[in-house]
Amino acid sequence: MDSTPGRPDQRGTTTPHTWDPGLYCEYAGERGRPFVDLVQRIAAEDPETVLDLGCGPGNLTRLLTSRWPGAAVSGLDSSPEMIEAARAADDRIVWEVGDLRTWAGEPHRVDVVVSNATLQWVPGHLDLLGPLLDNITPTGWLAFQVPGNVDEPSHTLRQEIAEQDRYAAHLAGVAVPSSHDPATYLERLVELGCEVDAWETTYLHVLTGEDPVFTWVSGTGARPTLQALPEPLRTEFATELRERLRAAYPAGPQGVVMPFRRVFVVAHKGTGA
Template structure:
């Protein structure tokens, strides 16, 4: 999910590696042992391809996908199912401020919280929205020290780009233990873990294609068109050095942090 005032998001670019992006979602939701929830919410639903899987898993539930990007919600709305699956546009913080306490049986937020500054402080509000005995499940990237991010940040700090990229959205996350302790302090039973996926990517400049749909997009959107092309060319060059293709695809290590918490009954 994008911040309410963030860059424009491209559903098609985001879906370029839909299978690889979807695997952590499946690993996350697979640990949610909710037999028959009535209300399921996906905060930061993006183009809705993964939200629809929640409707498939819990056919008796009303499933709602929420995202702050108009483009994402437009793409997701094609997947709506009358009475069962719907999408609407809202910023995550705004949604939390209006959610009825205890209304949601399963609250999922996948690769979203890293875009929300200070999101650890939102844990009480997230838990408050969940029914007694309900479930909170979220996943965030933990790869911000990898070249895919550090090279982008280093280049963005160089002239002539720095004057345009100062203060852009910068995704961040905590380690699994930090989330676990925060949610235990709120009375939840918590399962937290991390996994590093080794994605094998093919095609021209595949790591750039990956990050340009997510972590690098705010930087690219902040640049004027002429500088953006120069930036992209140099960024691709640096990524090719960091992620060499030896003829069998480029290996992109991607660490992700998972948390599944059950509220007290």
């Protein structure tokens, strides 16, 4: 999801940045649909404990209380801004500021762990799957969704601009998202003893408003890059990115169509992990 070190612990960046809950929720409906699609495929019947790792502002975490009304639901995120927004919206859930990787390295016993659009910010997160499973009960569930659209103009144009000499010196160590294909996650989790359901979906988001793709990426994938730049370079970068995104995603009769591929994984430990 999306003044502090931002989400460096979960996302692995070395350059400070912050996350804006309001901007992140600008397209809450479109961002939330993959979460709903993911949770629907988790066949846990009556879990006692459910955790949302990388819960962001908590608007989606709250859906877990309806999905499993008898469960104790909690949310963890390394962004204080996100957790502050979550606490203000719902006090039924235990919200905590914390490092996803630190959590995975500590002893926990959770029945269902959900992680939505978070692991793509953790370098080498395939190696994190084993520790995450270690903190899930013997017949528990790990379910996550990551964007799989790094080859789309919404990412490649940002990278092309960032490689220009006037920007590159400021952008070393800036977080960029990365993920794997469904088959890669499936293979790793099967090796770890899980029954795995892995798939991908490409959503065709129809966006409205002025420069909607720029608004979308400035709240997520491009935000660390933009925040790392000093003025006036930040404004110059944003202007160029805005113009190039406008050309790559032209407006049509209904709005701007932005294809968005996402990768989903639901792993059940069963009795073998």
